[in-house]
Amino acid sequence: MPRLGGGHGRSWAMKTSGYRVARTSGVLASIAGLAMVLGVACGSDDGSGGGGESSGGMTAIKMVVPQSIQYIPVFAAIDGGYFEKQGLDASVSEFTDVQAARTVFLSGDVDVLVGASIGNTALNDNVPIKHVVGLYTGDAQQIVLKKDLESKVEAGDVNALKGLTLATTTPGSGADTTLRALLSQNGITDAKVINNNGLAGAYSALSEGRVDGMITAEPFTTNAIEDGLGFQLMDLADAPDAWPVGQKLPSVVFSVKEDFYNDNRETVDKLVAGVVDALIDFQKDPAPLVAAAQKAMPDQDKDRTAEVVNKVLPRYSPIINEDGWDPAMDLWLETGALENRVEYDQIVATDYEKEWARFTPSS
Template sequence: MNRRMVMSLLLVAALVMTTVLAGCGNKDSDKVKVRIGEVTRSLFYAPQYVAIEKGYFEEEGLDVELTTTPGGDKTMTALLSNAIDVALVGSETSIYVYQQGTDDPIINFAQLTQTDGTFLVAREAVETFDWNALKGSVFLGQRKGGMPQMAGEFALKKLGIDPQADLELIQNVDFANIPAAFASGTGDYVQLFEPTASIFEKEGKGHVVASFGAESGHLPYTVFMAKQSYINKNEKTVQAFTNAIHKAQLWVESNTAEAITDVVLPYFENVDRDILISSIDRYQKQGSFSVDPVIDEAEWNNLIDVITSAGELEKRTEHSELVNTTFAEKSIEAVK
């Protein structure tokens, strides 16, 4: 083989390689980027992490970027300022924005969790817990107007306990500092999410004695939402997003806590695997993970009752005003 032929073959090979690489680049660029802001990093959101790790978003042609935006106020600010495209946060935040007046409302389009995600943690373990034991105690609660606190108060009222009169209620501790405050001796009881509750049990700092999720009923506790203007301009993207979430929901529903833990482990590298399994098992047993993305009217009405009971609702906001179930319903038909 002469030198000219060798050079020709090398040139052809280079051109082929360039074409292949260009094709790969085009394939990646074809994916639509969606920026998600999650209100906190929590095992409560396991199906979202499953959707990412199992490649369901990629299958739907999406390239998602996940950012943790601690707190409902920060998450909603990020959404309103277009720093993110989709927010994963409590539906109450969309209602608060709507009540303030807006020509571009925040629309709830896919539900991820359907119960409160907090557990009642006591300093001492008890075999049989009686909610009346809370009366006269010091209770380290959550932020006023936030979903954990409102759902917790709603559950207590159903159980015949007046949170304002029967408890010494502490609500001046920032969300991120609540576990540390309890660990340092503040309060007799505290309301905690997983995996913090299980970590406290393992370390002997507290004991889970009851579930607020089991008492407050089904409601759109954590939901994917976006501006109406974004949805109007990106209907195919929102549908693809919802399809990916529903794929993850079906996978989570049909798998064990151990299997789910192995998928979401990269998001909780500093937490022991047995703690993650225990936490996910608790959420599965009380049915916290939504089995489909539909935000139905009964759940929405329960949410309105919770917010009204907390005195945070200026006027009733109907399901039809801030919920779009079209994408969720189509995902059920598309994903089997």
């Protein structure tokens, strides 16, 4: 697989100018405020979603994403014209607060929520949804502990978390749910979990010495290691004893409301085709991903950004893995992350399996 770069850099500073993006942090006060922001960012006069006609005969489609390296292919696909080639005028709004992103999606101001499969699935209790295509397979998160603990614990030992104070993200986010489930599943009851505003907030808590460790994701993992703040205790995609669901978990998915799915099938077809085409090409040549990541993180050293992209590249996939779904569902129910079981073929748009299959996962 092609590789690009390596080296050093600074902290995360997401910048998404050029994508017609609304960036919002914190819990927003009202849907009216959200609609106003999105109406400006996405070129809508009325703030409504629905895959309506845009200028030049293109079909407008609005997406919302949380802030993380996992979502870089969305921006790279826009830059590369993959949605435009399908006749879609795609725009994306980015939120540092996951709950705010979900609120916007449920309000109808956007058409597509690109997010953690567990969080998106939880929304099914509010309104029926469909996961139409994947983006990332395998748990994208790592556990990083402060540097002075490295000589005192064994890498990969989940019991090292006993008695520690650990930073996570906003309550109910994928990271928060995963950390609490990881502790519960492994019988760890004396760890203290501190919520923060996004991955950047958790990173700050570690760098300021307020916690012993954090659940995090790239680029924060690489930054913490390279800057001497901490070490990786475990990668949750490769911790079969402590986190058996991690390897095949359909981690990030594109979700639409079931009504949108039924009423706008041609638009959904084009969305799925654009995502699959982009991921096929990015696997062959990751340069567009690196360029999009460098554009989004201008304050981080370019070589380090390339290093981070190469780390996560093998995990990008449009396939929503049924083998990973049932074990994950069992765990989410056991730990209380979900209240009701949602079967794979109930929420996943299996009509697109042949379309996903055009993508060949990397080894």
